[in-house]
Amino acid sequence: MKAFLLRQTGGAEQLHLEEVPKPNIQANEVLVKVKAISINPVDVYVRKDSNALKAFMLPKDNQEVFILGWDMAGIVEETGADVRDFKQGDLVFGLINFRGAGNTYAEYVAAPVSQLALIPNNISFEEAAAACLAALTAWQALVVHAKLQPGEKVLIHAAAGGVGHYAVPIAKHLGAYVVGTASADNKEFVLSLGADEFVDYQKQKVEEIVTDADVVLDPMYGDHLFRSIEAVKSGGRIISLLTDFKGAIGEAARAKGVWGYHMGVASNGNDMQQIASLLERNIIRSHINASYNFVELPKAHQHQDAGNRRGKIVVKM
Ligand SMILES: NC(=O)c1ccc[n+]([C@@H]2O[C@H](COP(=O)([O-])OP(=O)(O)OC[C@H]3O[C@@H](n4cnc5c(N)ncnc54)[C@H](OP(=O)(O)O)[C@@H]3O)[C@@H](O)[C@H]2O)c1
Known part of the structure; x- marks a missing residue:
């Protein structure tokens, strides 16, 4: 072959x-x-x-x-x-x-x-x-780790990307209020995925617009997590895809009573069956x-x- x-x-x-x-x-x-x-x-x-x-x-x-x-x-x-x-x-x-x-x-x-x-x-x-990897990440982040609940507010950074474009409709399907960030030319795309609010991260500081998220999905490097800690409410949850909650970031999260988790996606056939079901019902595309x-x-x-x-x-x- x-x-x-x-x-x-x-x-x-x-x-x-x-x-x-x-x-x-x-x-x-x-x-x-x-x-x-x-x-x-x-x-x-x-x-x-x-x-x-x-x-x-x-x-x-x-x-x-x-x-x-x-x-x-x-x-x-x-x-x-x-x-x-x-x-x-x-x-x-x-x-x-x-x-x-x-x-x-x-x-x-x-x-x-x-x-x-x-x-x-x-x-x-x-x-x-x-x-596969991107959809599983969105599923495992929101469902398995964050345990997102109906009525909660979730901030999804990079909502137009591979992970984000599955995360937005999964969060809506779970009954959450969704804020998605991307650059301006992805605005219509992110809203078409079902986001309730769009933030252009190049023109606006999302942490000045969102300060009461129950859950944040953060796929960025390093200090970006400080911004997610500002955007999440006290006692909220942050799922980070790239950065650990160590040192000053961990301290900032603890000071606010925020649960921070740096996840690694894992192969899982049961979760893949959930993705298959979401695709079949056109809940995600x-x-x-x-x-x-x-x-x-x-x-x-x-x-x-x-x-x-x-x-x-x-x-x-
Ligand atoms: N830990 C894990 O298990 C795990 C799993 C999957 C992915 N990841 C990581 O998560 C990251 C995202 O993965 P992906 O597959 O979604 O990547 P991707 O498909 O390459 O998407 C990148 C997206 O990021 C957006 N973006 C760039 N800078 C941004 C910012 N400052 N704020 C908001 N959006 C921004 C871009 O949108 P614009 O063009 O509109 O800026 C683009 O839509 C990667 O670094 C990846 O390695 C980790």
């Missing part, structure tokens, strides 16, 4: 399309013929940076060649000896082995069935591949910002690296 291999961290040109053996499956895995992949910011971090590669891919001793990628949608071609819930021909999607080796930049992937869900009939492979052919995968990386302004970047086989 063909797969993109990375032997050395660096630019997108380090991703080389080569011929490799198809993966062998374990008893609890299926072999999936990949039909679409999606690209996340973490894919770019691991391609560029050897520490990120180690932290997210958890390489074996002396491993020198990597197949990146975690999001995929495809068709089950073979099932392992213990697999009961999936059969040959099923259309499946999932976040594979995160953290660890997902190996989805390939024509075939060995996928643990505990990480998969069936793709609803109304959803394309590209839309399904888009709704994947917005495909750009779609590349498999041979153009390095271009998809360059696009994500240059900035993904809206929804998801996907690669189709």
Whole structure:
């Protein structure tokens, strides 16, 4: 089969399309013929940076060649000896082995069935591949960790991005009042997702407009969390995607009685089934910002690296 291999961290040109053996499956895995992949910011971090590669891919001793990628949608071609819930021909999607080796930049992937869900009939492979890591992050942040309740106010930073464009409709579905931030040209998009209020973070300080959020979803680096601490009410919850609640940030959160949690998304088939159900009922929709052919995968990386302004970047086989 063909797969993109990375032997050395660096630019997108380090991703080389080569011929490799198809993966062998374990008893609890299926072999999936990949039909679409999606690209996340973490894919770019691991391609560029050897520490990120180690932290997210958890390489074996002396491993020198990597197949990146975690999001995929495809068709089950073979099932392992213990697999009961999936059969040959099923259309499946999932976040594979995160953290660890997902190996989805390939024509075939060995996928643990505990990480998969069936793709609803109304959803394309590209839309399904888009709704893996980013949609799971939105779900796990708001439902699993923040336990967002009806009537609560939630502030979602970067509401137009991969995570944000799933988080806004999930929060609305849960009955929350949603404030979304993005730059001005994403205003209509964020409102179309169901946000009750839009804040242009380039023109306004969101913490001067929102000071009483029950929950904040913050996907930014570093000191941005101080702004979320200002925007959340005393006793509120902040889910951070990039920054720890250590040092001065932790102290500021504690001083206000704020519960802060730095989450890491995890592969989870039960949560994927929730995502499948939300897609099937059109409660969430994947917005495909750009779609590349498999041979153009390095271009998809360059696009994500240059900035993904809206929804998801996907690669189709
Ligand atoms: N911890 C975890 O488990 C986890 C999981 C998923 C993602 N993440 C991280 O979360 C971040 C977001 O991921 P993503 O997939 O949503 O990225 P993405 O698809 O690349 O989206 C980025 C979005 O950020 C917006 N943006 C940039 N600066 C902003 C600011 N100061 N305020 C508000 N919005 C801003 C952009 O909107 P405009 O163009 O309108 O500015 C764009 O829509 C990434 O760093 C990613 O690595 C972490």
